[in-house]
Structures are given as structure tokens and as C-alpha cells.
Amino acid sequence: MATRLTESAEYAHLWSTPRLRAVFDERLQTWLDILVALAAAQAELGLIPAAAAGQIAEHARAERLDLEFVAAETRRTSHSTLGLIRGLQRLLPEPAREYVYYGATVQDLTDTWFGLVMRDVGRLVQDDLTRTHGSLLRLAALHRDTVMSGRTHGQPGAPITFGFKVVTWADEVARHLVRLSEGAERWSVGQLAGAVGVLGFFEPHGQELRGRFCARLGLHDPLLSWTSARDRVAEFGTVLSMVAATLARIGDEVYELQRPEIAELSERTAQDAVGSITMPHKRNPETSEHLDTLARLARAASSVLVEGMTGGHERDGRAWKAEWAALPDVALAAGTAAALAADLVDGLVVDADRMRENLGKTSWASERVLAELSRHLGKHRAQELMQEALHTDADLVTALASSGVADPARLARWTARPELATAAAMVDAVVARGTPGVQR
Structure with a gap:
């Protein structure tokens, strides 16, 4: 049974997606893949025997590990990765055992995994945001001239078009696509720092080894150890929390405009969906409401990642171990929000007649x-x-x-x-610009 409701069989679908879960569920195998890449790079430089690197690659399979032994050794030694090291050593012939995790540290392993996580989650979020952006542009073009009340302080104000409202969403999503694309090179990096960052164990081959190691994993070479410089992780988490906040803004609009007394928008709902177990007439805005919930969690988790930027000296476990909990949380919350928002926008139901009717009730x-x-x-x-x-x-x-x-x-x-030529021109400008290209 899952410790957290969000990980339970009944509710996990609300807090993750199959593609996001795969990134984190495969964590153990990914760690082993990192060790394989390190050994291969070391063998290329003659730091360990090529035969040992080959044997590590052959046996480093998560399904072969005795996970109870790994967990017991981790607890017994009070060391974050000794259990994994010894579990892998048990699978290897004697000569290769000495070259597992050769000269590496816990942070080399976990930070490199973070680089892979940030790369892969970033791509998933980009994919869903790109889909959302395309749907928003089509929706804006369709409703370029659909008049409705513009609202300020929650009250009807002057007229706008629904297309104008939608392009404000699209423009914001486009900026996030640019942020994710531009930031990918900063976040998608490996870590090979050694004890205090100067790669003394591998002298004089440290920099070349790091470059080869990163290349094998499809990561960028950071050029410099970043054990205490946690701005990459903080930036990634912050951008994801901003993505989630934008999607919550869209969700909040749908939530409010779906109220029966307004009834200008509504979510597409499945026939079997039950709004209320005691009030059968209700049609609850489940998806738009949940976008706000996910954004709250993303913002909370991202603040922990920003706190990590204050780590001390050359390594500080207080900072990066907190990231072990917070980075998956912000990634899952924002990634799930991106997937839900894409579906929400794609199926959004617009009542143009009700928009005009509501506008007519005001001193527009x-x-x-x-x-x-x-x-x-x-x-x-x-x-x-x-x-x-x-x-x-x-x-x-x-x-x-x-x-x-x-x-x-x-x-x-x-x-x-209403005279809304300028609103229409702004819609046209955003639609004409299209979706920003995604760099990978």
C-alpha cells in the first residue's frame, strides 16, 4: 500500500502521467546506466581495464539486484550509495568489482540523474505545452470576433473578444516554451566532481573524463563542477512552477466561466463522470480545478529548490538531499498539469451566444x-x-x-x-507568429 494518497492505485492518475512515472520509476536502472557510462569513459582513458567496464555493463541490470540487500546495506552503513555499490559488486566477477563507482561520489551519481530528469521531464512538458499552444491559437482564430465581457476585479467591465482572452494565454505559454528551450542546455548536464570538485582522483584526466562521461549519457558537459551551485535545479523548478501557474490561470478562468450563472465556457466531460454523489445535477469543473491544486504544489516544491542555492563550501548535503524530495514533486505536479491542460483546451466548449447575452446585461x-x-x-x-x-x-x-x-x-x-478592431489585430499578430520552435 502506498504511503501517500497521491501514489495510491486509486489516485495516482491525478498526480502523474505514465510518461512522467516512467522517468522516476526507472530511477534505479538509470543510476546503473550512469555507472556503466562512467566505467566506459574511464576505460577509454585507460583508468580502468576495458574488460572490467564490459562486465559492469553486462551485469548492471536493476532486475538482477537483491533490493532487500541493497536497502539493508544502505541502512547499515548510513551511506547513500554503498548499498547499491555492494549490491552490484555481488553480481560481478572478482576483477571487475574494484572498478564499480571508481572515484565517484554520491553527488556525481544523483546530480547526473537530475540532469537526465531535467532533460526528459523538460521535453515532456515542452511536448504538452506545444500541443496546448497550438490548440489555443486555433481557438483564438476561431473566436477572433466573439464578443464577451472583459472582467476586472471579478466584475463585468468593457467588451473584449474571447479570441483576445485566449491569445493572452497563448502568448504566456509561448514564453514558457522559449524558457524551456533556452534553459535545456543549462539543465541537461552531468556531474563529475569528485570529493571537493577539482577531480583530484582522476588527475590529470578529469576534464576529458567528464566530457566523455556526459557525452555517453546524452548530456552537456558543464565545464565546471557544480556541487554547491544549485541554480540549475532551482531554475528548472522555478520555470516548471511558473508553467503550472500559467496553466492554473487558464484553469481558473474555465472554473469561473463554467459557473451556471455565467455559463460561457465548459469542460468536455466523459459520459460516466459523476459530478456529485449527493447532488446529481452538478457538473463539476474537475480538470480546471485540479490545475490550481497542482500549481500550488509545484510552487511549494520549487521554493525548496531555491532554498538549496544557499549551500555551503564545496558540498552541502542539506541542500541537495532536500532536492531528492522536491524535484520529483515539482516535476510531477507541473508535468501532470501540462498534460491535463492540453486535454482541457483541446476539448473546451465555448458558448458564444451566452457571451453576447451576458455582455448585453451590462453597461458595456x-x-x-x-x-x-x-x-x-x-x-x-x-x-x-x-x-x-x-x-x-x-x-x-x-x-x-x-x-x-x-x-x-x-x-x-x-x-x-463594440468597437474591437485593436483586439482583433492583436489576435491576428499572435496567431500569425505561431508556436515557437523547440530546441533539443
Whole structure:
């Protein structure tokens, strides 16, 4: 039975995806693959026998390990990786045993795994964000001229188009795609530092060994040990938390606009979905609501990663061991949010008629009338007159006409329909730009 509800058979689907789980579920084999890559690079430079490297590669399979022995040795020695080392040594013939984990440290192993995690999770999030961005652009183009109330402080304000609202989402998602693409080279790096970062164990071959080691794993060479420089991990976590926050902003809009008294948007729901076990009429915004939940968790976990930047001296276990818990949390929360958001946007149901109907219930033309009156009376005088008119029992046109500030025919033209050419132009500009290219 899982210790955490989020890892249980009933609820795990809400907190991860199969592709994300694979990144973390294969952690043990990935660690072994890192040790294989290290041994191979060392053999190329003549630091260990080639035969030993070959035997390590042959036997380093997670399914062959005695995991109970590995766990027991880890507890007995109070060392993070001695259990794994000794478990692998038991699988190897005698000559090769001495060359397992040769000159490496715990942090070399775990930080290199972080580099792989950040590379792979980053790609998954990019894939889902790219899908979301494409759907948003199509939705914006379709609703370029669909008028609705723009809302500020939760209240109806001046008219916008739904297409304009959507491109504000798309533009923000596009910036995240650029951040993920630009940051990948910084995050997707290996670690081979040795005891205090100067690779003394491998002198004078340290830098060449690190380069070969990273290349074998498909990672960039950081050029410098980064045992106490945790900004890469903090940046990755922060960007993912920002991604999750943007997706929560989209989710919050759907959540609010799905309320029956507004009813302008709704989620696509499965026929078997049950909104409430006691109120069968309800159609709960499960996906949009959950995006906010995931964003809260992502932000909380990312703050732990930023805390890690204050580690001391050349190595500080307080910093990077906290990352062992926080990095998977932010990756799973943001990665799951990206997958859910892609499905949410793709299936979003838009009620354009209800948007127009809701707009018609408001004094939507007040901004346009204020602008026109300001040209003739001055902005602040016009503002005063508008405030007086809006606090009468009469409609806006009648109240202003009776005060003599404008001709009724002119007022009627100003309030006939929303003027949203600039909104449409901004939609066109964002749609024309398309989806940013993803660099890998």
C-alpha cells in the first residue's frame, strides 16, 4: 500500500502521467546506466581495464539486484550509495568489482540523474505545452470576433473578444516554451566532481573524463563542477512552477466561466463522470480545478529548490538531499498539469451566444461613451457626467441625452456595437507568429 494518497492505485492518475512515472520509476536502472557510462569513459582513458567496464555493463541490470540487500546495506552503513555499490559488486566477477563507482561520489551519481530528469521531464512538458499552444491559437482564430465581457476585479467591465482572452494565454505559454528551450542546455548536464570538485582522483584526466562521461549519457558537459551551485535545479523548478501557474490561470478562468450563472465556457466531460454523489445535477469543473491544486504544489516544491542555492563550501548535503524530495514533486505536479491542460483546451466548449447575452446585461458601452465625450468635454468632466448618469434610474443613453451633453443619435451610434478592431489585430499578430520552435 502506498504511503501517500497521491501514489495510491486509486489516485495516482491525478498526480502523474505514465510518461512522467516512467522517468522516476526507472530511477534505479538509470543510476546503473550512469555507472556503466562512467566505467566506459574511464576505460577509454585507460583508468580502468576495458574488460572490467564490459562486465559492469553486462551485469548492471536493476532486475538482477537483491533490493532487500541493497536497502539493508544502505541502512547499515548510513551511506547513500554503498548499498547499491555492494549490491552490484555481488553480481560481478572478482576483477571487475574494484572498478564499480571508481572515484565517484554520491553527488556525481544523483546530480547526473537530475540532469537526465531535467532533460526528459523538460521535453515532456515542452511536448504538452506545444500541443496546448497550438490548440489555443486555433481557438483564438476561431473566436477572433466573439464578443464577451472583459472582467476586472471579478466584475463585468468593457467588451473584449474571447479570441483576445485566449491569445493572452497563448502568448504566456509561448514564453514558457522559449524558457524551456533556452534553459535545456543549462539543465541537461552531468556531474563529475569528485570529493571537493577539482577531480583530484582522476588527475590529470578529469576534464576529458567528464566530457566523455556526459557525452555517453546524452548530456552537456558543464565545464565546471557544480556541487554547491544549485541554480540549475532551482531554475528548472522555478520555470516548471511558473508553467503550472500559467496553466492554473487558464484553469481558473474555465472554473469561473463554467459557473451556471455565467455559463460561457465548459469542460468536455466523459459520459460516466459523476459530478456529485449527493447532488446529481452538478457538473463539476474537475480538470480546471485540479490545475490550481497542482500549481500550488509545484510552487511549494520549487521554493525548496531555491532554498538549496544557499549551500555551503564545496558540498552541502542539506541542500541537495532536500532536492531528492522536491524535484520529483515539482516535476510531477507541473508535468501532470501540462498534460491535463492540453486535454482541457483541446476539448473546451465555448458558448458564444451566452457571451453576447451576458455582455448585453451590462453597461458595456460606458468606456466608449467616456472616450467620445472626453474629446468634447475633457476627460475629467466627462467622467463626472458619466458617474451621475450611471446613478440614475434611466439607461445610459437616455440619462446622457436628457442632460444635453450629446445628441441622442450620436449616443446611439456609440452604443450600437463594440468597437474591437485593436483586439482583433492583436489576435491576428499572435496567431500569425505561431508556436515557437523547440530546441533539443
